[in-house]
Amino acid sequence: MAEELNVEVVAADRQVWSGTASIVIARTPEGEIGIMPGHEPVLGLLVAGAVTVRSTSGEAVVVAVSGGFLSVSENHIAILAEQAELAGEIDTAEAEAELAAAEDDGEGARRWAQARLDVASSR
Numbered sequence: 001m002a003e004e005l006n007v008e009v010v011a012a013d014r015q016v017w018s019g020t021a022s023i024v025i026a027r028t029p030e031g032e033i034g035i036m037p038g039h040e041p042v043l044g045l046l047v048a049g050a051v052t053v054r055s056t057s058g059e060a061v062v063v064a065v066s067g068g069f070l071s072v073s074e075n076h077i078a079i080l081a082e083q084a085e086l087a088g089e090i091d092t093a094e095a096e097a098e099l100a101a102a103e104d105d106g107e108g109a110r111r112w113a114q115a116r117l118d119v120a121s122s123r
Contacts, residue, residue, distance in 0.1 A: 003022075003037055003056075004020040004021065004022060004037060004056050004075070005020065005021045005022070005023075005024060005035065005036070005037055005075050005076070005077050006019075006020060006075060006076045006077070007019060007020070007021045007024055007053055007076075007077045007078075007079070008076075008077070008078050008079065009051065009053070009063050009065075009079040009081075009084055010078065010079065010080050010081070010084070011081055011082065011083055011084040011085075012081075012082050012083070016063055016084045016085070016086060017053065017061055017063060017086060019053075019055055019056075019061075020055065020056045021053045021054055021055050021056060021061075021077075022036065022037070022054050022055075022056055023035065023036050023053075023054045024051065024052070024053050024054075024077050024079075025051070025052045026044075026046055026049075026051045026052075026065075026070055026079065027046060027047050027049040027050070027051075028044050028045055028046060028047065028070070029045055029047055033070070035070075035072055035077055037075050038075070039072055039075075040072075041072055041073045041074075042070065042071070042072040043069065043070070043071050043072075044069065044070045045067075045068075045069060045070075046065055046067050046068045046069060046070055046079070046081065047067055047111075048064075048065065048066050048067050048108075048111035048112050048114070048115040049064070049065065049115045049118070050062055050063070050064060050065075050115065050118060050119050050122065051063045051065050051079055051084075061086065062086070062087040062119055062122055062123075063079070063084050063085065063086055063087070063119070064084065064085050064087070064090065064112075064115045064116045064118070064119035064120075065079065065081040065083070065084045065115070066081055066082050066083035066084070066108075066111075066112045066115065067081060067082065067108075067111075068080045068081030068082060068084075069081075083112060085116060085119070087119045087120060087122060087123050088123065090116050090117075090119060090120035091120070092117070092120045092121065095113060095116040095117040095120050096117060098113040098116065098117075099113035099114055099116075099117055101113075
């Protein structure tokens with residue numbers, strides 16, 4: 001069994017993060033899922049929230065995703081999201097303002113704004 005996962009986090013407009021990891025934790029409609037090396041193939045739906053990647057160097061990489069898909073096969077994980085941002089890229093004040101404004105923009109916009117704020121606050 002391999003000791004690491006090859007992980008790619010991709011948004012519609014860019015590759016957000018790529019590297020090797022020991023575990024990836026993401027949110028699905030059924031709850032959180034943790035993927036470690038040797039995991040069975042999975043194709044899953046993601047909900048807006050945090051994806052945490054524990055890199056093989058020990059660093060925790062936290063990414064806000066607007067939802068999307070998780071694909072696992074042969075120790076390769078692809079996280080595909082329409083929108084995704086690393087925790088360090090998110091301005092907390094901007095995320096708070098977007099959350100306040102999103103109350104009138106619908107449930108999807110509110111969930112994305114809340115996910116960004118939660119991830120920014122986790123730094």
